[in-house]
Amino acid sequence: MKTGMISFAHMHAHTYADFLSQRSDVELTAIWDDDVARGKEMAQRYNCQYYSALEQFLQTDISSVIICSENAKHRDHVIASAKAKKHILCEKPIATEIEDAKDMIKACQEENVILQVAYPVRFAPAMVRAKEMIQAGTIGEVVAINGTNHGQMPGGWFVKKELSGGGCAVDHIVHVMDLIRWIVKDEVKSVYAELDTRFYDIDVEDCGIVTLELTSGVIVTIDPSWSRPKTFSTWGDVTMTITGTKGTLSVDAFKQHALYYNDRENRVQQLPWAENMDQQLIDDFVQCVLEGRAPSISGEDGLRTLEVVKAAYRSNLLKKPVLLHDPR
């Protein structure tokens, strides 16, 4: 199977490309990037062809694309790829506007191509196990979830609203939100958010707390803040404390690490030894395309989480909860 990469704007593009290259049944043959220097450099690194024109890139014989462009560009890139009959793995969030996400899903349906959204944390072994335990009833009926997706402030286009769609709320609500939907198989009823810019001199929000209620009555908070200090031992975290009627389960996706007290760089660093979740994501997408099966993480999954992000912004403006209609 031949595949191509659309943009290396998002840093995950590097690990995705690395894991593609490791597979014998996949060939990374083409890279498009609107940053010519970056695109040429990556094409050289991965030993493939660089294209400066997207149309030309999409005319090649690749059967799938991985899109890691800036959030606001996902729409155009997904729709163009769908029209060229390419199967698609799109970096999260699916889009910056709900209408864009709907257009993308529609285009992929019409062209009969796979649209998978990159939520790699679903593949973290700890999350897989936690989901199994919860669905087996280990902690009884789930009643509450206290989730975090903290990070360091990423800078660059991530803090330019016209490219990213917003700050930490766009960047970090969606991972935990997707995990919750996946684990408890429920949708969001109401969203309340306190968002603010308190850590950095930037034009988008860098911190907040989002309070949710699911249709079943499960209560949730998600902390998406870019609140990890520069001296923090890693980029951030994804954690959930899940309270049930028979017990409490805490899961930390990045807990499997050794600690490195590094005198050379004057810092303490986490050295992850967990199996790489990005690799599982890439493997899953490739299997999906090869077998022609439905994607594990669909465009609708991307849309549902984007709806929560948009509701959080509205709630933060209104200072009251925003109700989402039950999509089921």
Next chain:
Amino acid sequence: MINVVIVGTGRLGLEHLNAWSAISQARTVGVVSADHNQLKEIRKRHEVLTASDLNDLCRQVDVDVVDFCVPVHLHLNDVELAAHAKKYIIFSGPLGMDMKDYETIIDRCQENHIQLHVCQSLRFSPEYVDARERVLNGAIGNPGVIRLSHRGPRLLKEKRGIFFDLGIYEFDWLRWTFGDVKRVMAKRVSRSGRGELEYALVTLRMENGVIAHVELSQTEDSLFETSFELAGDQGMITNDSKSSSPISLQSMGVASAVGEDILVKTPCQLHLEYVVDSVLAHDQDRSIYDVKQAAIIADAAKQSAETGQPVQVKQSGGVL
């Protein structure tokens, strides 16, 4: 020398009896309880008068401080008893079961010129005291997001509600450290019968803009656990009672409890010493004002959980 009477001989009363004996400026002159066997045991080990009625005991000996170590639902009745005695009185927190209790008890004390002390325990817990000082000294820069967690066992007979029961301590510490609260959003779930639990997630917006998140959990068989994470634009301070215990014990392959506070002076001891200092200095203690403010925040959280809406808090006068 300050003369102290302890009311109640449960776990708390016995803990306070020990704590008072370590304070040189105070002596326990009496213990009040309906449990005659327990009083007999106490007389064997301590030189104290005992009685089943507080006023009886007050007629026999000069009393400066009455230390009530009784369940919270008895506080309303106790404050009436103390009104006759006109003393310094101590309640271990929480003071009441709801806002009305707090107002009634505080008003009765003010009418009768009783100096009321309530143990807001985080003000005497070394990790919280130290973290607060560092925050105030600028260690984390401008504070951004503050996360607190408090877990404890769910006791079937105590149904006063988690915001007043557990949250009151966190709300008090937040206000003590970051100032008044502007707005509260809270969600709460509870289950009764088997698997009895109460759990709440509270978001507070402080007047100075700080966003605080408080997790409160009461489940069957839970241990007491607390943690905090204080993130600011120049650093972060974290603590977790689970990972900061200096002793862990495995006995015959089973993890065993080592005791909650491995400290020379427990928060309880430090609070009693604080009361002694304020009695000796004849201070007009303002701490009761703070106790009421913490209750106002707890009440706002309760209202928010009931209505599903955020509640604006007016700290000086009550909930708007």
